[in-house]
Structures are given as structure tokens and as C-alpha cells.
Amino acid sequence: MKLILVAIIIVALADEGISDRSKIDPRLLSRKSSETSNIFITFHNGTEYTIEHTGKSLFPGRAEKITALHDRLREHANHSQINVIAYLQRREKGPETKFQSFWISNEVFVKDVTMDDITALAKLQEVKFVSLEKVILLDTIDSGNITLTTFPGVQWGVTKIKAPEAINLLKTSSVIASQVVVGVIDTGCRYTHETLRYNWVGEYGWFDPYDGNMLPFDLNGHGTHVTGTICGKGGIGVYPDAKWMACRGCEGRTCSQSSLASCAQFMFCPTKADGSGSDCSKAPMIINNSWAGPGGHTWYDQYIAAWLAADIIPVFAIGNSGTSCNTAGYPGDNILVIGVGGTAINDQIYSLSSVGPALNGGLKPDVSAPGVDVYSASHLTDDLYTTKSGTSMAAPHVSGLVAILRAYNPNLSTADAVTYLRQGAETNLVSSGQTCGGKPDNIFPNNHFGYGRVNAFKSLQSLMYASTPFRCLTAGIYVNSRNCRKYYKCVEIWGKLYTFDLTCPPWSYFHKDRKKCILGKCT
Structure with a gap:
């Protein structure tokens, strides 16, 4: 009897949590x-599993994929x-319980x-776990x-990364530039500013999880400054032809986890400012996140995974x-x-720019840029400008x-974008030793500069070159400069040149001087 009673008490205690x-x-x-x-x-x-399973399906386009x-x-x-x-819903407080x-x-x-x-x-x-809400400063x-x-x-930053040259190269290419929308998760944005008023996307371009304001605004100035650098007119923006949308993930000088989560969800499948009428076709192609907390965490990984599955490229400040x-x-x-580090006008690392390696051992930042x-x-008036510093x-x-x-x-995928950022990056920078x-x-x-300080012109050149198919001009065997295991063979048949894209056998590569596949690793 005593043994049974003890067992009941143990079970009861376990049931108490x-x-x-x-x-x-x-x-x-x-x-x-x-x-509380x-x-x-x-x-x-x-x-x-949901993301992986959906990714294996075929869809007519990006909008249909994100909607699914x-x-x-x-x-x-x-x-x-x-x-x-x-x-x-059945707690004693009933409808007063606030949850999302x-x-x-x-x-x-x-x-x-309560506890x-x-x-x-x-x-x-x-x-799985109950965690305290995090707050980012x-x-x-x-x-x-x-x-x-x-x-x-x-x-100076726009000039330093050769953005005007890149835009000129884009406009003179044979490709018709696609419209790009950049999402900004920050303190908001003064949408009436003279440099930003003409390229806000409008409806489906704003959400405020804090107060539910129906139009973009900014009480801090951080978000307006950031948005201006992305796509502001009048010389302050890197790519003024881009459109912007914003979500107020930060209030004042802090960003709550719940608001950052709301903004991540809004960017994945935008709604109107009141939260109604979701339309996943309005999702941005890039999301700028000029905020950072202590390293080594994982609490935002699920949002990042969803963005990547939706072909959204996430850009983050590495921290100060x-x-x-x-x-x-x-x-x-x-x-x-x-992940982006900051540099000064003389190409020295910004004195507060955070440094890798990441706590998981990975190289960080990926690249650096003017900061x-x-x-x-x-954010104060429609024709005021200000100076700020930071990886933001x-x-x-x-x-x-x-x-x-x-x-x-x-x-372009995130992995592709990283490749072209790396290929275009400048490495003649000022060392701190x-x-x-x-x-x-x-x-x-x-782990200070990453692959270097970005250069828009060189990165676009690399992308354009990689996008141009190889064309035979004369018969012969030619190097494939994009993959050292591949090569081209140009053959003339009845007066016409034909291109064959060939790959060397496993454990071999194409030797550019000997013009044949030889055993060994790519160099």
C-alpha cells in the first residue's frame, strides 16, 4: 500500500511540472x-519539413511558390x-489574453x-520550449x-562602391532591368522625404506591429537613414530605381522579438497596413536588417529559412x-x-565593426561596406539630411x-549574390595588423573585412559575364573559365560551328595549357 502511495505522489509531482x-x-x-x-x-x-516538401514542388512562378x-x-x-x-483562450482573463x-x-x-x-x-x-522575449538594442x-x-x-559611400558605374553598365546592357523591391525592417521611414516619396510601393508597403499606424513614419530616424542609403534619390542611394517597403520592427532604440517576428511574417507575405488582404506576390526580393544582437543564437533562423525558401535575399548588419x-x-x-561589416572612407575597418569568426566557427562578416x-x-522634415555611423x-x-x-x-539566389559580391570585392584595404x-x-x-569591401561595378561585371553563354568563333578546344572540370569543344560540320559543353571524368580537371583532362584536383 505504501509503495503504491509513493508511486502516486511521484506521478503527481511530475504532473505538477x-x-x-x-x-x-x-x-x-x-x-x-x-x-508576468x-x-x-x-x-x-x-x-x-513543410519548407523542404514545398520546395520540391514545381510552380509557374515566384508568387505562386510563396503563396503555396x-x-x-x-x-x-x-x-x-x-x-x-x-x-x-480559456484562461480566466478570457479575451484580455494577448497572444499572436x-x-x-x-x-x-x-x-x-504568469509562472x-x-x-x-x-x-x-x-x-518544445518556452523562452523569454528578446529585445535588441x-x-x-x-x-x-x-x-x-x-x-x-x-x-562618398555610393562613389566608393562604384554604384553609378554599375547603374550605367546595367542601363547600357541588352537586358531590360527588372523592377526590384527592397524590404526594410527598422524604425520605420519618413515616406514623404524628398528622396523617398516617389519610390515607396504604397499599398502593401507598410506595417506597424507596435501601434498600427496606417502610413509609414519614423520617430527615431534610423530607418529613414537606412532606406535613403538603399534607394534614395538625389545621390544618397545606391540604387535609386529600386522601390522600398518598410516594417516597424524597432521602436525608439529597441527592437522587440515579437515585432521583428511580425515584420518577418509581413515581408514574407505582405498585407495592407491594417493586416488584411495578404498578397504574397508583393514580397520583396531583398530584406535589409540593420540591427544585431549577441552572436551565437538561433531564434531568428526559422524566419530566415522561410525567406530563403521564398527567394528573398537577407542582408544583416554584423553589429557594433x-x-x-x-x-x-x-x-x-x-x-x-x-553579414556586413563597416569601413571608413580610407578603406580602414570601422572602429566598432564586429569581428568574426562567428561562435559556430564560420567566417564573418561576408563582406564590408561604407559605414x-x-x-x-x-526623419525630421522632408528636406533634412543627417550623418550616422555603424554597420547599420x-x-x-x-x-x-x-x-x-x-x-x-x-x-538570383542568395548563394549567387554572395558569389558575385565576393568576386567583385576590393582587397586593397588598410590593415590594422x-x-x-x-x-x-x-x-x-x-574575419574583419570578409572577402573585402564591396564594388558594385565589378560584381555586376562578374554576373553579366557569367550570364553570357560561350560562343564558338573558330574550331578548337577552349577553357571554361567558370568551372575547371569543364571545357568547350568547337566543331565545324558542313560549314557551321557547333559548341559542345564537356566535363572531365571524376578526379580530373581540364588543363588549360595541355588542352586535355588530366588526373588531379582543380587549381
């Missing part, structure tokens, strides 16, 4: 029982989250919950230099934690995104550059 403490963020466990917290609930059944992903992710979330949402389902990541955000609620939610079998440096002018002319090794910020340290004393649009200012230079590349080839991860900052790639 003792066995579920491993599913609760330690920061929540350390809080008083009377305190904002939490994120993740599920064992994540989004990986959207529908399947919503269906998956509805099924996975049913018990959690039922619990939240995120289908893009299969998570639920809940505001102001009793957290314990009860953690008991549900499908719940914006740490851009303002110079205080605000000036009144009309279209200030081409800025100084030039000590292993300071690269998250999500910029994620190997699947383009010191960058002059761009101010470097990232939009890269987003604008990638917009140029996608204008030439709208089907530092070494991180065993890589001196004057040997490229390294």
Missing part, C-alpha cells in the same frame, strides 16, 4: 511567481498550435503571462550633423561590438545570410548593390 523545467527558459525560472513575462512558445514540430508556402505553413501552424491556443500566432515559424507569442501559465504550457507534449552612432539642403549629390575577435552579432553571423559618416535622409549604415550599401544585381537577374580565427586582416577572406 517538475519534469518540464528543462522546457522553460532559465531566465523565466529565476523570476518571482507574481511577475512576455514569452515565445516553440513546438517540436517545426517548419523544416504561406498556405501550407498556416495549415501546419493551425494544427500544431491548437492546444496552446485553446488553453490561452506566427505561422511563418510555428511559434506563439504571449504577453504578460503558473508558463508551467501549464510547458506540460503540453507538443511544446540599436547602437548606431549619430554625429549630430543635421543639414538643410535639396538633393545633396552623390555621397568593437574589433575584438568573436564579436560578430546575430543574425548576421548565420551562415545563410549576408562611417554616412550622409542620408533625416554599411548593410544598406550592400542591399542596394544586391538590388542592382537582381535588376539584371531577378532569379589584427588576426582573428587564424586569419590576418590583410589576407583575404578574413
Whole structure:
């Protein structure tokens, strides 16, 4: 009888949640029982399978693909989250319970919950983890230099990365440039500014998860400045022909996880400003994220995975934690995104630009761009301009550059974009003599500059060259400069030249001088 009683007590204690403490963020466990917290609930059944399975299907175009992903992710979330949402709906506070389902990541955000609620939610079998909401701090440096002018002319960063030359090359090519939309997750944007008023996308181009404002605005200035650098007119923007859309992921100098999640979901499948009428065909091609938290995390990975599946290229600032090794910020340290460091006008690394390697050992940043004393649009009036410094200012230079590349080839993947950024990057930069991860900052790639400081003209040249098919002019055997295992054979048959694209056998490569395949690795 005593043995049975002991067994019952053990089962009861387990049912009280003792066995579920491993599913609760330690920061929540350390809080008083009377305190309330904002939490994120993740599920064992994540989004990986849904994304992978949808990616194996064929669709007529990008819009149809994103719409299918959207529908399947919503269906998956509805099924996975049913018990959690039922619990939240029947809490004693009833309709006052504030929670939000995120289908893009299969998570639920809940505001102001007690420890009793957290314990009860953690008991549900499908719940993987309950974490405290994270808050990111914006740490851009303002110079205080605000000036009144009309279209200030081409800025040093735009000139440094040779954006005007790249745009001229794009316009004189035989390819008709595609319209590119760049999404900006930031503090908002002053959409009436003289440099930005004509290329806002309009409807489906704004969402404010904090206050629900119906038109773009910016109380901080960070987002307006960033957007201006991407595509502002009058010389401040890298690619003024791009259109922009924005989501207010940051309020003041902080960015809450729930708002950044809302913006990630909005960018994947945009809605009208009131959250209605979703239309996935309006998704941007690039998303600029000029914010960063401590490195080594994973909490934004599900959103990034969804963006990549939707052919959206994510660009992130690497952070402003100084030039000590292993300071690269998250999500910029994620190997699947383009992490951007900052440089000065003399091509020296910005003194606060975070440095790799990432905590996972990966090389970061990927590339660097102008980030010191960058002059761009101010949020205060429609004709004011201001100067800011930080990797927040470097990232939009890269987003604008990638917009140029996608204008030439709208089907460009993130991996392709990284390839052409690397190929075009400048490496004749000013060394600080530092070494991180065993890589001196004057040997490229390294953990200070990445593959180098970006050059829009060279990157576009590389893309255009790679996009041009090889043409035989005379009979013979020719090197394929894009792949050392391949070569071309031009054969004349009845007066006509025919091109054969050939590949060497495994474990061999094409020797350019001997004009034949030989054993060995590509060099």
C-alpha cells in the first residue's frame, strides 16, 4: 500500500511540472511567481519539413511558390498550435489574453503571462520550449550633423562602391532591368522625404506591429537613414530605381522579438497596413536588417529559412561590438545570410565593426561596406539630411548593390549574390595588423573585412559575364573559365560551328595549357 502511495505522489509531482523545467527558459525560472513575462512558445514540430516538401514542388512562378508556402505553413501552424491556443483562450482573463500566432515559424507569442501559465504550457507534449522575449538594442552612432539642403549629390559611400558605374553598365546592357523591391525592417521611414516619396510601393508597403499606424513614419530616424542609403534619390542611394517597403520592427532604440517576428511574417507575405488582404506576390526580393544582437543564437533562423525558401535575399548588419575577435552579432553571423561589416572612407575597418569568426566557427562578416559618416535622409522634415555611423549604415550599401544585381537577374539566389559580391570585392584595404580565427586582416577572406569591401561595378561585371553563354568563333578546344572540370569543344560540320559543353571524368580537371583532362584536383 505504501509503495503504491509513493508511486502516486511521484506521478503527481511530475504532473505538477517538475519534469518540464528543462522546457522553460532559465531566465523565466529565476523570476518571482507574481511577475508576468512576455514569452515565445516553440513546438517540436517545426517548419523544416513543410519548407523542404514545398520546395520540391514545381510552380509557374515566384508568387505562386510563396503563396503555396504561406498556405501550407498556416495549415501546419493551425494544427500544431491548437492546444496552446485553446488553453490561452480559456484562461480566466478570457479575451484580455494577448497572444499572436506566427505561422511563418510555428511559434506563439504571449504577453504578460504568469509562472503558473508558463508551467501549464510547458506540460503540453507538443511544446518544445518556452523562452523569454528578446529585445535588441540599436547602437548606431549619430554625429549630430543635421543639414538643410535639396538633393545633396552623390555621397562618398555610393562613389566608393562604384554604384553609378554599375547603374550605367546595367542601363547600357541588352537586358531590360527588372523592377526590384527592397524590404526594410527598422524604425520605420519618413515616406514623404524628398528622396523617398516617389519610390515607396504604397499599398502593401507598410506595417506597424507596435501601434498600427496606417502610413509609414519614423520617430527615431534610423530607418529613414537606412532606406535613403538603399534607394534614395538625389545621390544618397545606391540604387535609386529600386522601390522600398518598410516594417516597424524597432521602436525608439529597441527592437522587440515579437515585432521583428511580425515584420518577418509581413515581408514574407505582405498585407495592407491594417493586416488584411495578404498578397504574397508583393514580397520583396531583398530584406535589409540593420540591427544585431549577441552572436551565437538561433531564434531568428526559422524566419530566415522561410525567406530563403521564398527567394528573398537577407542582408544583416554584423553589429557594433568593437574589433575584438568573436564579436560578430546575430543574425548576421548565420551562415545563410549576408553579414556586413563597416569601413571608413580610407578603406580602414570601422572602429566598432564586429569581428568574426562567428561562435559556430564560420567566417564573418561576408563582406564590408561604407559605414562611417554616412550622409542620408533625416526623419525630421522632408528636406533634412543627417550623418550616422555603424554597420547599420554599411548593410544598406550592400542591399542596394544586391538590388542592382537582381535588376539584371531577378532569379538570383542568395548563394549567387554572395558569389558575385565576393568576386567583385576590393582587397586593397588598410590593415590594422589584427588576426582573428587564424586569419590576418590583410589576407583575404578574413574575419574583419570578409572577402573585402564591396564594388558594385565589378560584381555586376562578374554576373553579366557569367550570364553570357560561350560562343564558338573558330574550331578548337577552349577553357571554361567558370568551372575547371569543364571545357568547350568547337566543331565545324558542313560549314557551321557547333559548341559542345564537356566535363572531365571524376578526379580530373581540364588543363588549360595541355588542352586535355588530366588526373588531379582543380587549381
